[in-house]
Amino acid sequence: MLKNIWYFCREAVKSMARNHLLSLATISTVAICILILGMAVLATLNASHLITRLESDLEIMSYLDKDLTADQASEVKQALEAIPGVESVRFVSREEALQYLQDSFGEDRYNLEETMGKNPLPDGYEIKALDPHQVPVIAQQVEQVAGIERVNYGKEMVNNLFLATKWVRVLSMAFIVLLSLGAIFLIATTIRLAIFSRRKEIYLMKLIGSTDWFVRWPFFIEGILLGTAGSLIAILLLAVGYETLIGSIQSVPFVPVLSNRALLIEVYAGLVMVGALLGVLGTYISLNRFLDV
Amino acid sequence: MLVQFYNVSKVYPKGKALDDISLKIDRGEFVFLMGPSGAGKSTIIKMMFREEEPTRGQIFIAERSLVRMKRSDVPRVRRGMGIVFQDFKLLERKTVYENVAFAMEVVSAPHREIKARVPEVLRMVGLEDKENSFPGELSGGEQQRVGIARALANQPLLLIADEPTGNLDIDTSLEILDLLIDINRKGTTIIMATHDRELVKAARKRVILLDKGKVAADYAPGEYLVC
Numbered sequence: 359m360l361k362n363i364w365y366f367c368r369e370a371v372k373s374m375a376r377n378h379l380l381s382l383a384t385i386s387t388v389a390i391c392i393l394i395l396g397m398a399v400l401a402t403l404n405a406s407h408l409i410t411r412l413e414s415d416l417e418i419m420s421y422l423d424k425d426l427t428a429d430q431a432s433e434v435k436q437a438l439e440a441i442p443g444v445e446s447v448r449f450v451s452r453e454e455a456l457q458y459l460q461d462s463f464g465e466d467r468y469n470l471e472e473t474m475g476k477n478p479l480p481d482g483y484e485i486k487a488l489d490p491h492q493v494p495v496i497a498q499q500v501e502q503v504a505g506i507e508r509v510n511y512g513k514e515m516v517n518n519l520f521l522a523t524k525w526v527r528v529l530s531m532a533f534i535v536l537l538s539l540g541a542i543f544l545i546a547t548t549i550r551l552a553i554f555s556r557r558k559e560i561y562l563m564k565l566i567g568s569t570d571w572f573v574r575w576p577f578f579i580e581g582i583l584l585g586t587a588g589s590l591i592a593i594l595l596l597a598v599g600y601e602t603l604i605g606s607i608q609s610v611p612f613v614p615v616l617s618n619r620a621l622l623i624e625v626y627a628g629l630v631m632v633g634a635l636l637g638v639l640g641t642y643i644s645l646n647r648f649l650d651v
Numbered sequence: 652m653l654v655q656f657y658n659v660s661k662v663y664p665k666g667k668a669l670d671d672i673s674l675k676i677d678r679g680e681f682v683f684l685m686g687p688s689g690a691g692k693s694t695i696i697k698m699m700f701r702e703e704e705p706t707r708g709q710i711f712i713a714e715r716s717l718v719r720m721k722r723s724d725v726p727r728v729r730r731g732m733g734i735v736f737q738d739f740k741l742l743e744r745k746t747v748y749e750n751v752a753f754a755m756e757v758v759s760a761p762h763r764e765i766k767a768r769v770p771e772v773l774r775m776v777g778l779e780d781k782e783n784s785f786p787g788e789l790s791g792g793e794q795q796r797v798g799i800a801r802a803l804a805n806q807p808l809l810l811i812a813d814e815p816t817g818n819l820d821i822d823t824s825l826e827i828l829d830l831l832i833d834i835n836r837k838g839t840t841i842i843m844a845t846h847d848r849e850l851v852k853a854a855r856k857r858v859i860l861l862d863k864g865k866v867a868a869d870y871a872p873g874e875y876l877v878c
Binding site for chain 2: 559566
């Protein structure tokens with residue numbers, strides 16, 4: 359078997375050298391496909407990164423009855439913390455709320471306290487959910503707690519956000535699947551040409567008594583090597599491009615860019631494997647027709 | 652019996668190629684398949700190494716049925732045969748040595764065996780000094796000798812030659828015939844398809860005459876001379 363592996367590898371390398379133009383075409387095809395695929399994956403990851411950030415900013419604001427005593431208020435807090443799925447409950451005093459409002463109106467243009475004479479805002483609790491998708495359910499339960507006058511979690515905004523994220527994820531998955539299929543067929547076509555130029559040899563091998571697998575292996579190894587080579591080129595371009603992008607964007611505030619090294623390396627490694635797999639699948643599709651002797 | 656055909660018919664979409672053929676070939680025989688083009692010679696040969704399957708009937712090679720044989724069992728049957736083609740089918744980018752070694756490599760023969768066997772068969776066909784030549788540098792007769800050497804490399808029980816002299820002049824054809832007769836004398840069964848009467852007469856071997864997909868006559872060795 360070891361002798362065979364050596365033979366298969368030697369045949370694969372010989373075939374690539376012999377059809378160097380075709381090999382180059384296949385490598386370029388894989389490189390372009392993986393590059394586009396990689397860009398799509400990175401874009402999707404960034405979109406979902408952004409969505410996660412938006413989602414984790416989601417919180418429920420509950421306002422207390424104005425006549426509650428401090429004891430009653432802390433009872434409310436305990437009741438809120440007891441709701442399943444609640445991550446944290448934070449007290450927001452009416453002064454703090456006013457300050458927040460004041461800040462969002464901008465500094466010294468209006469002085470709300472002066473304008474209104476007194477602070478109209480109630481005390482409240484800011485509630486964070488463990489899972490942002492549970493926000494609407496938790497908000498309903500918060501409304502039931504005695505002592506809570508009003509609950510606000512931006513219902514419309516939350517629902518729209520969830521709908522949008524669902525579509526972004528579905529569409530980008532569909533896009534990636536379509537791209538991969540396109541890549542497989544491009545590679546299948548290029549490898550078919552390589553096989554076609556050796557059909558006489560394959561026919562001979564089959565008539566002499568080679569097994570199908572003996573004929574297949576060199577082509578599979580060739581497919582894997584070409585796929586890996588192409589995807590390595592693509593990853594190199596992608597990584598350099600993305601690093602440059604991160605470098606120039608990170609100085610702009612409020613645009614969260616995914617820059618998690620470990621995750622990026624995983625993505626790149628995954629793409630190399632996808633490249634190798636595309637090579638194998640492309641070979642498999644092209645080869646079977648020629649083995650039927 | 653090495654080869655047995657029982658009531659074999661083959662129908663292609665464009666018509667009948669073989670019509671209820673039965674024949675037996677024993678171990679050690681030398682048999683010519685004769686007949687005009689389209690008589691069914693090629694179809695019989697393709698069925699023997701199972702490139703084609705019969706529409707009806709049974710075929711046995713060395714007591715093994717080729718009909719409804721599993722795809723994975725086909726290589727083992729083929730390893731017991733050597734095939735010689737009219738157009739040689741040599742790999743142009745390989746040397747003579749590599750072309751012969753190729754037949755052994757693709758059936759995973761051990762390296763040491765290949766190194767010993769290839770010069771041996773090249774000596775048998777008289778090409779021991781052409782090991783490093785490429786097919787393009789050889790004459791037609793020499794190329795066919797390489798083809799024969801390749802067919803012999805795996806020590807087949809049965810050598811099937813499909814119009815092996817079809818592309819060669821008469822003198823070269825006779826040389827190739829002599830070589831095949833010599834190989835047969837050493838024990839290999841040979842089935843040779845041809846439409847060259849002179850060659851067949853010179854050989855004085857068994858002749859199966861095919862016509863329109865049927866066996867028209869089966870001459871014992873020497874009998875064909877009278878035709």
